[in-house]
Amino acid sequence: MFNKIISVLFTATFLLITFVMGIGTLLAPDRKISEAENRTLQTFPIFSPTSLLTGQFFKQLNAYTSDQLIGRDEFVKTYEEQQLLTVNRATVVNDIVVVDQQWLLQKPADRLYKTPMDKALEGIQKMKGIVAPHRTEIHYVSLPFPILTLRHLYPSYLQFREPMQNKDYFLTELRKDKTIKVIDVAEPFAAIPEKQRETMYFYTDHHWNMNGAFLGYQSIIREVSNTSAIFRDAPLTENEMNKQQLSKGPFIGSWNRQLNNLIDASADRPWVYKPKGGFTFDQIQVWTTEGKVYDRLENIYGAGIKYPPYQYSSIYAYDHPKMELVNKKASNRLHVLIFKDSYTNTIFPFIAQHFYKTTIIDLRYYKENLEQYLQDHPYNMILMLYNDSNFTTPTYPFLK
Amino acid sequence: MVFSSPIFLFFFLPLSLLCYFFSPWKLKNIVLLLFSLLFYAWGEPLYVFLMLFSILMNYFYGIYLDKYSEKTKKKKIILWLAIISNVLLLGYYKYANFFVDLINQILHTTYTLEPIPLPLGISFYTFHAMSYVIDVYRNRNSQKNLFDLALYITIFPQLVAGPIIRYHIIEDQLKKRKLQFTQFAEGVRVFIIGFAKKTLIANPMGLIADAIFSKQPDEMSTLLAWIGIFAYTMQIYFDFSGYSQMAIGLGKMFGFEFPINFNFPYISRSIAEFWRRWHMTLGQWFRDYIYIPLGGGRVSEWKVYRNLFVVWMLTGFWHGASWTFIAWGLYYGTLISIERMGFAKVLVKSWPPIQHLYVIILVMIGWVFFRADNFPFAFSYIQTMFGLQDTPLFDPQAKYYIVQYKLYFVAAIIGSIPFFDWIKEKIVGHIPPVAAGILSYALYFALFIETMIYMVTSTYNPFIYFRF
Numbered sequence: 001m002f003n004k005i006i007s008v009l010f011t012a013t014f015l016l017i018t019f020v021m022g023i024g025t026l027l028a029p030d031r032k033i034s035e036a037e038n039r040t041l042q043t044f045p046i047f048s049p050t051s052l053l054t055g056q057f058f059k060q061l062n063a064y065t066s067d068q069l070i071g072r073d074e075f076v077k078t079y080e081e082q083q084l085l086t087v088n089r090a091t092v093v094n095d096i097v098v099v100d101q102q103w104l105l106q107k108p109a110d111r112l113y114k115t116p117m118d119k120a121l122e123g124i125q126k127m128k129g130i131v132a133p134h135r136t137e138i139h140y141v142s143l144p145f146p147i148l149t150l151r152h153l154y155p156s157y158l159q160f161r162e163p164m165q166n167k168d169y170f171l172t173e174l175r176k177d178k179t180i181k182v183i184d185v186a187e188p189f190a191a192i193p194e195k196q197r198e199t200m201y202f203y204t205d206h207h208w209n210m211n212g213a214f215l216g217y218q219s220i221i222r223e224v225s226n227t228s229a230i231f232r233d234a235p236l237t238e239n240e241m242n243k244q245q246l247s248k249g250p251f252i253g254s255w256n257r258q259l260n261n262l263i264d265a266s267a268d269r270p271w272v273y274k275p276k277g278g279f280t281f282d283q284i285q286v287w288t289t290e291g292k293v294y295d296r297l298e299n300i301y302g303a304g305i306k307y308p309p310y311q312y313s314s315i316y317a318y319d320h321p322k323m324e325l326v327n328k329k330a331s332n333r334l335h336v337l338i339f340k341d342s343y344t345n346t347i348f349p350f351i352a353q354h355f356y357k358t359t360i361i362d363l364r365y366y367k368e369n370l371e372q373y374l375q376d377h378p379y380n381m382i383l384m385l386y387n388d389s390n391f392t393t394p395t396y397p398f399l400k
Numbered sequence: 401m402v403f404s405s406p407i408f409l410f411f412f413l414p415l416s417l418l419c420y421f422f423s424p425w426k427l428k429n430i431v432l433l434l435f436s437l438l439f440y441a442w443g444e445p446l447y448v449f450l451m452l453f454s455i456l457m458n459y460f461y462g463i464y465l466d467k468y469s470e471k472t473k474k475k476k477i478i479l480w481l482a483i484i485s486n487v488l489l490l491g492y493y494k495y496a497n498f499f500v501d502l503i504n505q506i507l508h509t510t511y512t513l514e515p516i517p518l519p520l521g522i523s524f525y526t527f528h529a530m531s532y533v534i535d536v537y538r539n540r541n542s543q544k545n546l547f548d549l550a551l552y553i554t555i556f557p558q559l560v561a562g563p564i565i566r567y568h569i570i571e572d573q574l575k576k577r578k579l580q581f582t583q584f585a586e587g588v589r590v591f592i593i594g595f596a597k598k599t600l601i602a603n604p605m606g607l608i609a610d611a612i613f614s615k616q617p618d619e620m621s622t623l624l625a626w627i628g629i630f631a632y633t634m635q636i637y638f639d640f641s642g643y644s645q646m647a648i649g650l651g652k653m654f655g656f657e658f659p660i661n662f663n664f665p666y667i668s669r670s671i672a673e674f675w676r677r678w679h680m681t682l683g684q685w686f687r688d689y690i691y692i693p694l695g696g697g698r699v700s701e702w703k704v705y706r707n708l709f710v711v712w713m714l715t716g717f718w719h720g721a722s723w724t725f726i727a728w729g730l731y732y733g734t735l736i737s738i739e740r741m742g743f744a745k746v747l748v749k750s751w752p753p754i755q756h757l758y759v760i761i762l763v764m765i766g767w768v769f770f771r772a773d774n775f776p777f778a779f780s781y782i783q784t785m786f787g788l789q790d791t792p793l794f795d796p797q798a799k800y801y802i803v804q805y806k807l808y809f810v811a812a813i814i815g816s817i818p819f820f821d822w823i824k825e826k827i828v829g830h831i832p833p834v835a836a837g838i839l840s841y842a843l844y845f846a847l848f849i850e851t852m853i854y855m856v857t858s859t860y861n862p863f864i865y866f867r868f
Contacts, residue, residue: 015414075852110611
């Protein structure tokens with residue numbers, strides 16, 4: 001008799017769980033976006049005979065039930081909390097390294113990405129070929145990412161050699177072309193003591209903070225000046241800056257967002273720098289991914305300073321397909337094109353101050369024909385600004 | 401659709417159970433058949449018609465075998481026609497590209513063939529179909545009801561990845577089966593264990609194996625190579641046995657009893673024993689339909705070894721259309737032959753830990769060939785495993801995997817031995833049945849919820865045996 005009762009209990013509980021999850025998911029309103037994953041969620045797929053026969057309808061339905069499952073975020077959060085319970089000094093949760101329950105760092109690459117890197121190098125050579133008739137000077141600037149610059153924070157078993165091997169391979173191959181000037185901003189960073197270097201990055205975000213970014217900007221201008229035949233200038237100094245620390249409102253770092261903000265980020269207090277006399281741009285045009293066009297710097301740089309909670313993109317700038325800034329007070333008449341990733345979002349106005357006209361393109365979102373654009377728009381200089389764990393993404397020319 | 405996915409667990413399964421249990425007895429098989437076809441079409445909307453063609457073809461073969469049951473010659477011709485048709489069907493989709501490449505290599509020709517997509521589960525349902533016609537030939541009654549035959553071949557718990565169920569085992573259950581709470585509850589328990597094995601152990605082990613096997617063998621340390629193959633050894637066991645258990649559990653929920661497919665193979669003390677515990681239904685199929693018809697062990701000595709090599713070559717080939725799979729099969733054929741020649745007698749006298757070590761090391765070496773895409777990679781990997789390359793013994797990545805995944809490794813080792821059966825034996829009888837029942841209930845559902853957490857968290861959850 002008792003066996004039968006237990007059997008009924010097993011049966012009823014199993015059916016209850018499976019039915020409640022299914023019915024609950026169907027009844028709950030669909031969510032459009034996952035904040036933690038930073039992506040849009042699959043909505044109910046559109047049915048058509050073609051999508052049915054190709055299997056596309058079923059694939060999308062699978063994605064829909066996964067994305068819209070009731071309690072999904074709570075399940076994921078529970079998983080992450082369980083993983084964090086096992087932290088001694090460091091643990092890896094969803095490819096994010098949690099160190100001392102304070103630092104969140106990217107899990108280092110564990111292999112050489114030679115083939116994708118070769119593709120990126122080919123893209124650069126293709127770009128170089130297209131702009132050759134314009135006699136454009138090309139500079140590749142490698143910006144320091146925490147994996148290498150804060151390597152000392154990783155436990156010994158996560159100090160893989162592959163990230164440095166990938167960087168060495170890429171820069172060595174690039175340097176074989178003597179016409180491309182390669183600058184490694186990590187070199188001046190390496191000279192700074194470890195504890196001081198830690199103050200240059202966010203604890204819970206994959207970017208540098210303004211301390212590190214400003215030093216990076218200064219190194220860029222200095223090194224480009226040293227290597228360029230057409231550009232000479234000195235960077236702005238910290239004394240010329242108005243500095244503001246954002247002390248109110250939480251900071252939501254990119255890594256912490258992926259961990260459902262489980263890490264205490266109260267120590268992440270962003271800094272914002274602005275030149276004492278303000279930026280001196282005569283003309284600004286920014287095309288956004290939504291198709292809007294802005295013409296004021298305050299709409300696209302530091303637009304979210306007064307509206308916590310803060311994110312890197314709201315304090316500094318979002319990634320936009322194209323920006324153009326004109327500074328007639330620059331000491332030259334150079335037109336410069338910048339290809340970049342999000343590391344440049346902190347410092348692009350500072351860099352643009354040094355040139356007559358600066359065009360900044362984020363190739364992830366740029367929809368026009370790049371080859372045609374480069375043919376039709378002569379530039380005196382191209383600056384490629386990428387962090388040194390980014391050698392293979394669509395931020396590189398002709399890699400989409 | 402995989403069993404360990406939200407769409408199956410929370411939508412397909414509840415709906416199929418609801419429709420099945422609320423339909424009258426006469427219609428239950430049809431309901432289950434429709435859901436099975438939907439399950440298959442979910443992954444392969446067009447190839448469901450190929451499967452229906454295979455069912456229809458074998459249905460008529462069965463009818464004609466019955467019709468000519470007294471006429472031996474005609475019956476044999478029909479049997480051979482049936483076998484050849486099924487083999488050709490499987491051969492075209494699974495092996496045509498392989499044979500074209502082989503012809504080009506041997507004859508130095510340049511024939512080309514567009515890659516032919518491999519329909520999901522074709523190896524499994526073709527073997528089911530052949531089992532049916534062979535059993536009818538061997539004087540089982542043919543299935544007059546086309547829908548019941550279709551159900552035998554397509555029943556979704558075992559459709560895409562087994563266990564391979566011989567027709568004579570399930571024949572009576574198609575017509576007569578009971579639906580009982582005790583059987584359903586047992587099905588739930590078996591399903592939960594299979595679900596946990598797949599999601600909590602196989603998937604993390606798979607991540608490790610994939611990461612390590614994506615590196616070149618001469619870029620990893622000896623320890624990392626061992627960690628990689630250990631992870632794969634655990635992945636393939638927990639993946640496959642977990643899926644089989646989910647299939648068996650689901651079968652019980654619908655009133656069917658399927659045979660078990662794995663019996664703790666990693667505790668074996670000989671290779672022969674390993675294959676009596678690993679993918680048992682496949683081994684039984686080859687034994688009953690290939691090995692024994694060839695004469696089995698009852699022929700002259702050289703023929704026995706011939707029979708073993710044929711079976712093991714086919715076993716390897718069944719797993720995949722490549723030389724590495726054939727080599728893997730022949731590797732086991734060789735080992736089993738060596739044991740048969742007399743090494744088994746030496747082995748049985750050895751200290752048991754040596755016997756276990758012998759099996760586990762040889763099995764892990766075999767898995768290198770199974771996992772590798774080509775021979776150079778496999779050989780290079782084995783060289784690294786045994787320190788025969790210019791690579792360090794140890795590197796930070798090896799330590800990383802040990803530190804990060806130590807709990808999973810321990811769980812995998814414990815799960816691959818009958819530890820919980822042993823614990824259960826010790827406990828049952830020493831605690832009151834009510835307490836045992838409640839404890840069991842609590843533990844199973846704690847495991848189920850934890851596995852659901854992992855399932856929801858993971859976004860990528862393939863089942864590696866889908867393309868066989």
